[in-house]
Amino acid sequence: MYEHTKEEYEKMKAWGMLTSLDLHGCDMKKVESKETIEKWIIELCKLIDMKRYGEPHVVYFGDNPKVSGYSAFQLIETSGITGHFGLGPTGKDGYAYVDIFSCKHFDPFKAAEFTKKWFGAKEYRINTIYRKSSFQESGETEKGRAISVGIKKLLEDVETPYQHLQIFDTVYFGKMLVLDGAIMITDFDEFVYHEMISHVPLLTHPNPKRVLIIGGGDGGVAREVAKHPGVEEIHVCEIDETVVDLCKKHFPKVSTALGDRRVKIFYEDGSKFIKEHKGHYDVILVDSSDPVGPAEPLFKENFYKDLKDAAAADGIIVTQSESMYYHKELLKGMAEFNKRLFPVYKYYHANVPTYPSGVIGFSFCSKKHEPMKFDEKRAAQLKGLQYYTPEIHRAAFVLPKFFRELT
Amino acid sequence: MYEHTKEEYEKMKAWGMLTSLDLHGCDMKKVESKETIEKWIIELCKLIDMKRYGEPHVVYFGDNPKVSGYSAFQLIETSGITGHFGLGPTGKDGYAYVDIFSCKHFDPFKAAEFTKKWFGAKEYRINTIYRKSSFQESGETEKGRAISVGIKKLLEDVETPYQHLQIFDTVYFGKMLVLDGAIMITDFDEFVYHEMISHVPLLTHPNPKRVLIIGGGDGGVAREVAKHPGVEEIHVCEIDETVVDLCKKHFPKVSTALGDRRVKIFYEDGSKFIKEHKGHYDVILVDSSDPVGPAEPLFKENFYKDLKDAAAADGIIVTQSESMYYHKELLKGMAEFNKRLFPVYKYYHANVPTYPSGVIGFSFCSKKHEPMKFDEKRAAQLKGLQYYTPEIHRAAFVLPKFFRELT
Incomplete structure (x- = not known):
């Protein structure tokens, strides 16, 4: 899968690269010659620019006829090269199993072709792994x-x-x-999450004009919100400018709406931002990362209180809320305080293959509007949808028995 | 996570085990002594019962003061031991980085404790991996x-x-x-699949008495079918007796119903079995593996024709039908022939975290009954359910836009 270029290797910040070579049909005289093996190691190191430390170490293993043959080792500055050579159980198939392990980049195919030629092998198999592949x-x-x-x-x-x-x-x-x-x-499945976090609340609210997205620097939520012509103001409060810059570069289809005239990006801490915008937003969408590290407070009651205050009198808040399979205790706690805080609280979910357990949930918190009453006419006018339908809207709120009982 | 016993290692059929040891705070005189390092390797091999090939190979790397120190290598019959020793950038912290790689089992902690003591290290970190861990x-x-x-x-x-x-x-x-x-x-999520493949058709059929399960040697589908008191006959046609035997041993909660008096197991090829039981079954459930290798024919039109023949005049057939995210082309083809073959064809799905993409689908093929008309009273009487509810039954047939348009 890799091109194995040096640039790529350095970007990977891998610990090292390991190439395993299995060569069969070798010239039997060559794999049985200590001298040939020693010379091969020396030449290979020159070819792939590895600094040898000490001389090649080549030993004959003779005790067990099944595995008799030479083993070889060469220390190199950046790790080592090992090889095992013999004639196999039949005594007629010269083989060589070679591992080149180095924290410095090399070209695996160059090494393989050279080794194949050196031992006169008929064929080889090559497998290169990066520790981060x-x-x-x-x-x-x-x-x-x-x-x-x-x-x-x-x-x-x-x-x-x-x-x-x-x-x-x-x-x-x-x-x-x-x-x-x-x-x-x-790219494969972003549409599911972005459609479901956006259209469910926006179609439930009868007339959403002011929308706040907390997080969302990739632009995916803004893209879906921008599909609603009635929306006048899309505020994106993303703490990390680098996310916006690099998503614009690499995810043009996702970040497309960040240039929409209605979109304004604030590079601020979302939890502080909402305290300064009380009662302002018709819909608030919290597109957060997971509740470990910086995003942890976003799963706590105080944050939801502030969200409630930042929403208009009939405002709706939807937040990314993890997996009903993997985060039962967290979600149980969140359901408890949200039922206290909001007249309407519901949990809904969607299938996203690349998220843990293949399912992502959302907390639907609303001061007035019920998610089962939504505007199907407006839904029918939305363009470019791949996941959302009115039927999906309703089905997303149907929860498996184990989770319904828990929350 | 591993206990690192020999029994376990052998059962794993791993290629080998690799223990990486990082030791710090070593006695500086010891890591700077070629003799100490050579003796350590010889003693370590004795301790963990490794047969040395040749003598230890210990070389001084002196060119770059940042990484100066000794490197060591010892070929052993089953692979090799490497080590790198020095004083670190400060010149005051004796360190040793040791890798023991062997296709023969050894006790990593024994090796670690011995090495720590030998070099007078204050602490070590240990990491053991099996190639199959x-x-x-x-x-x-x-x-x-x-x-x-x-x-x-x-x-x-x-x-x-x-x-x-x-x-x-x-x-x-x-x-x-x-x-x-x-x-x-x-154990974690089997209930989802087993409930959904069973209760959807059994509650749709007004009076299912004869049920055939193709595959299902683990007993999970039979367990759910057995919850329906009206069912008189549960035939399990599993080709592989070993599946039944070993699931009875390891999955007692799943295989529990295989002893039910209504259950009869046939150790036969399901595709042949159905040809010999025409018009017999009210409900047929195909609990197959994936469409590669032996189960491949189970995803083809001819098999569905035979299923149709094996079903009673108002029979229902439900088959395991992969992921709507990962198997679009396969499912498109299956939808095409099933719409031709059956008066009623629908696709439904459920979340199973350990299946590819976290979602599994089912083909609902019926000669008469529509899955949206099902017996909610009987549903309410079912005991021990964790996923299925009448609402889930209906929601399972709601498909994302991209998939609805495809099939």
């Missing part, structure tokens, strides 16, 4: 569950003033934005 | 997407006459059954 969400991995995403290329890897931002080009999901080790959006 | 679905991994499941222990690893069967104890999902590299069930 498959992305897993850091927090989820520790919990014993994670989605693994095949990576083609690391496009950005930045420590912003607020978080660790990475953008990958992936094998299956297109481009992927990762903040502090957690997947935020992928 | 995190399970990923083989087919999904190749596609660049997979769930990674932390493994505590491999409990079973059997090549049955039909497939490769593994049962793992996992970090988060309880026990997990894997067939040919694909996750079949986990």
Whole structure:
């Protein structure tokens, strides 16, 4: 999947790269010659520009006829090269199993082709791994569950003033934005989340004019909100300018609405921002990251009190609210205080394959309007939808028995 | 997560185990002594019972003061031991970075404690990996997407006459059954799939008496079917007796109904079995694995024709039908022929975190009955449900816009 260029390798910030080579059909005389093996190691190191430390170390293993043959090792400044050579169980198939492990970049195919030629091999298999070649969400991995995403290329890897931002080009999901080790959006399924966090409240509110998005620097929520012609003001309160800049560069289809004349971006802390805008917004959408680190307060009662104050008298608030499978206790607590705070509180959900457990939930908090009464006529006028339908709107509030009983 | 016992290691059938040790605060004289390092390697090999090949290879790296110090390598019969020793950038902190890689089992902690003592280290960090320590679905991994499941222990690893069967104890999902590299069930979320494949058709059929389950050797579908008192006959046609035996042993809560007096297990090929039971079943449930390898024909039109013939005049057939996110083309094709074959064809779905994309679908094929007309009174009498409710029944048939348009 990788192109194995040096630029790419350096961007990956991998610990090292390991190429495993399995060569068969080698010239039997060559794999049985200590001298040939020693010379191969010396020449290989020159070819791939590795500094040898000490001489090649080549030893014959003779005790067990099944595995007899030479083993070789060469220390290099940046790690080592090992090889195992023999004739196999039949005594007729010269083989070589070679591992090149280095924290300095090299070209695996150059090494492979050279080795194939040197030992007169008929064929080889090559496998190169970077220690970072498959992305897993850091927090989820520790919990014993994670989605693994095949990576083609690391496009950005930045420590912003607020978080660790990475953008990958992936094998299956297109481009992927990762903040502090957690997947935020992928080209493949961002539409689900962005449509569902936006259209459910905007179609429930009879006449939303002023909308606030907290977080949302990728522009996906703003894009959906901008589809509503009645909306006059779209405020995006994103703490991290780098998110906006890099999403504009890499996710043009997601960030498209950030240039809309109704959109205004505030680079501020959302929890402070809402305290300064009391009673102002018809709809507030909290597009936050997960409740670990900086976003943790956004899952607490005090924040919801401030959200309530920032909303107009018939305002609606919808917040990203994790997985009903993986965050039961958190969601139980949130349901408790939200039922106290708001006349209308409901939980709804949607399928997003790249989020933990494949499902993401939303807290629907409303001062007046019920989510089952919404404007189907306006819904029918929305353009470019891929997930949302009025039927999906209703079905999203239907919860599995275990979760309905819990909350 | 691992206990690192030899039994466990052998059951894992891992390629090898690698222990990385980072030791700091070492006695500076010891890490600067070639003799001490050589003796350490020899003694360590004795302690963990590794056969050395050749003498320890210890070389001084002196060019760059930042990384000056000794590197060491020892070939062992089953792989090798490497170490890097020095005083660090300050010149005052003796360090040792040691990797022990072997395809033969050893006790990592024994090796670590010995090494710590030998070099007088104040502390160490240890990390042991098995090449199989995190399970990923083989087919999904190749596609660049997979769930990674932390493994505590491999409990079973059997090549049955039909497939490769593994049962793992996992970090988060309880026990997990894997067939040919694909996750079949986990204790954590099996209830979703089993309830949804069963109760939707059984409550839609006005009076189901004869039920056939194709596959289903784990017993989960039979358990749900057995909750319907009106059902008189539950035939399970499972090709692989080993699945039944090992699920009875490891998944007692799932396989519980396999002893029900109404249940009869046939160890036969389901596609042949249905040809011999024409017009017999009120409900047929196809609890198959994925459409690769042996289960591939179960996703083809001919099989659905045979299912139709095996069903009674008002029979209902429900089949496991993959993910609407990951198998669009397959499902588009299946929808086409099923709409031709059956008076009623609908697709429905449910969230199962451990299945690809976190969502699993079902094809609902019916000769007469519509799934929106079902028996809510009987539903209310079902005991021990965790996912299914009448509202979930209806919501499960609501499909996202992109998929509704596709099928």
